[in-house]
Amino acid sequence: MAYLTLRKLKKTYGATVAVEDFDLSVEAGEFVALLGPSGCGKTTTLRMIAGFVPPTSGEIWIRGADVTALPAHRRNVGLVFQNYALFPHMTVRANIEFGLNAHHVDSAQADERVRSVLALVGLSSHEDRFPRELSGGQQQRVALARVLALKPDLLLFDEPLSNLDAKLRVQMRQEIRRLQREVGVTALFVTHDQEEAMTMADRIVVLDRGRIAQVGSPAEIYDRPQTRFVADFIGISNFFEGAPFPAAGRSLFRCTSGLEIGILPENAPGAAGVLAVRPEKIEFVSADAPHSLPGIIRQAMQLGSTMEYLIELGSGDRVIVHEQKRPRVTIRQTGEQVRITWHPADSVFLQS
């Protein structure tokens, strides 16, 4: 049995469904991100695991024990809050000791644990400070140290980086991942920031309106999205709506706009659906390349290391293309006539 198992978890508020059909297994030591737009149920799920929200139905199992009915203070699940929730009237040390006292850890051992977690997060010299005397990043570390001191069975993060400025946020991603590996604790990380989920997680659970849309590694989620929602929410995708139809021994994709695309993934079934292509998978080719699509550049935008082109195809479809700036590659101008294509394996067919 997995380390953490959620079975058919469901939460409704009156007629509103917050979370439904939530099944998930997490292995020991895994770092899993719950990713989705606001209101998708990710925080509700986290709060159900922490014990703050009683599920309407379903079960929560941690290390082979059913904790669904256990009150929050008996769960030994550490939660790092979005605003850290450090006790403002207590020093860093007292904040960490609070949980140890609640767990009746004897004072010698408690002392040792405080010292070791403070060393772990690099705040040994700050133990007598009050939370308001610490920077945002330091407060974040104290919040983490406070739960790590209790050697929790499971670590939960509720968008812990959203209150930090951009540079620090990137730094703390690595820091949190390092600490989690060092301690070897299993972690669940709620975020609405896809980049955060991509860079930190072993696995990502994408949520859409209370249901799991897809579970997979960051690469799987990005390269092999299973629904249009995932392809749209993670990164940028070009979508072509239509249906494949057999023609002259090989299949074509005929869009509703009338555009015909000859570049199809091998697994494309016969039914109607959506063809999704990432902008960076599209390349510019010369006029004689087979199956290429002609168009005009309508807009050229600087994205730093990349150029973004908006291309209008003859059918009226608009396609976004990303091209790395490299030596000897000239930047294209608005109004330029171009032809584009992509490798069949780089497009994904999604049932609509």
Next chain:
Amino acid sequence: MPSWFSKPHRSFAPWALLGPNLLLLLLCMAGPLLLLARISFMGYEAGHGIIPAWQLANYKKFFFDPFYRGILWGTLLLGAEVTALCLVLGFPLAYALSRARGLKRAVLFFCILMPLLTSTVVRTFGWMILLGNNGFINHTLLRFHLIAAPLRLMYNVTGVLIALGEVLLPFMVLSIDTALLNINPSLYEAARNLGARDTRIFFRITLPLSLPGIVSGCVLVFTGTLSAFVTPTLIAGARFKVMSTIIYQQAMALLDWPFGAAIAFTMLIAILILFVASLRLTERRRSA
């Protein structure tokens, strides 16, 4: 707020927490007020005491006897005068207070709060020292030959107006200050950006948006005047009576509780109507 406090099996907890307070209100306020209402319909006869009955005699006496009707109108007029005085004096002060920042605001706030922390008896006593025939005001005016004979400031309605205006002014200032602080400062900048001058900004932005505070301040001051007892008693004595002093007199000296209760109940209803009306007024403006 899905906190552990609001778990379903704890839903009896808020009522348990509210219990003592609700019991207190029931026993010491709701019950007594009901008794007061009941007793206001009873009769009274000197020598016999209270006569249990259901009758409207007390109310008839209060509303139709010229003496008591005079007191009713006198009290209402005083309320209007004190309210006008407090509004005129309170608005500029509240405006300055709402504009002040840091230490200046702290000092101003302290000056307005200090009277509130000082008992009405003490402040009225201060006014007695100032307003008397040989008091500071008359003394000063006489010395500089601004008047020939002392002004009569005590034992009449003028003195009550001056003293009550001071006693109730902080309520007006704090109400208006709250309303002024609630105005989004970018509204002023927006108005200025649209080309409005200071006077236009004041009459088109500041004044209309502080109206809820003005209304609640006026209600507080008006009801404060209606229920004022200490200041009229000490400043005016027997010369100028208001509803409160009559109630006190009926209750303590004449022991005609039913009549006192009728006046008290009338006052209560009047004040409740005022409060509800003002709430309606401010709420409609807010939703508009």
Next chain:
Amino acid sequence: MRILLRLLNAAILLYLLAPIFVVMATAFGASAYPLFPPEGLTLKWFHQFWSTPELRDALRISATLSATSTAFATIIGTFSALALVRYRLPGKTAISAVLLSPILFPAVVLALALLIALQRVGLTQTFTGLVAAHTLLITPFVVRLVMASLAEFDPSLEEAAQNLGAGWWRTFFRITLPLIRPGILAGAVFAFIMSFDELVVTLLLAGPELQTLPIRIFNYVQYSSDPTISAISTCLIAAWLAIGIPVYTRFLSVRHS
């Protein structure tokens, strides 16, 4: 225009503070009646206050009455505030309006109602009756100030405590209570002052054995003119400033941080 406004406000402030200033000044004057501006400088009126037995008794009665009422009001009011801010309750606005209503009713009306009611149960002219009346009158202040401090209290702190393994009691006594203590203290101090200064209700219910300090002052002012009253008033003003301002500023600073 701006200078005019400043002058006007200075005059209004003078009007607002004049009586308090006058009372304090006359407490130090040597003349036998309160005279402003005072002539001479003396502390004899303060001495007079301490050495008059009936005034000392009144002070003792007032202090006991206010302390007792404040204790009840603080507990009752804090409970109510917790219930109103922390729980989902049907008709919350209506309940809080009812809880705050004793401030809204005219004191004379409540006084007469209480007089009639307490008469029925034989509690007029008793300490118990006065404590009940005062508790009723001052509890709203506690409710209001504790509600204000609870409203700014971050509920995730309680969740954090529970997440760290603390049960109801530990969470309440180690987290909730310490953090709303400034609000409770401010409420208690304000309630105490309001109770100590209460005159109208006390006047109707007290009787000859329970003459509080405000009643004594009221009677003195009504029938005689004596700078001793100025001295007592000065002591009260100083006391309220001494305990009121620190609590008030601390409460404000906690609310703003």
